[in-house]
Amino acid sequence: xxxxxxxxxxKNLQYIRKREIKFGKIRGTLFESSINTIYQSFQxxxxxxxxxxxxxxxxxxxxKNHPFVDGNKRxxxxxxxxxxxxITCYIKKTGQNE
Numbered sequence: 001x002x003x004x005x006x007x008x009x010x011k012n013l014q015y016i017r018k019r020e021i022k023f024g025k026i027r028g029t030l031f032e033s034s035i036n037t038i039y040q041s042f043q044x045x046x047x048x049x050x051x052x053x054x055x056x057x058x059x060x061x062x063x064k065n066h067p068f069v070d071g072n073k074r075x076x077x078x079x080x081x082x083x084x085x086x087i088t089c090y091i092k093k094t095g096q097n098e
Contacts, residue, residue, distance in 0.1 A: 030067035037061050051087055058083055
């Protein structure tokens, strides 16, 4: 099963900042919360079982939670595209879509 890597996501943001693209600062733990939310379960049942649901909700939570001082929609869109690219590579490599 494909899991988004918090370390890789954080590294992406660090890379963006090093390139002097001004997106804003992270506010508290809202960014991590947005990512962790797509992997929640209740009574051993995943709340977002499919890759499509995880991807759509990742975009939604990153915009809704406003984890950055500014640039929330831009970062959410970039993260959404990055996540889709990682999933596509994973599916092509393994043939699995979960």
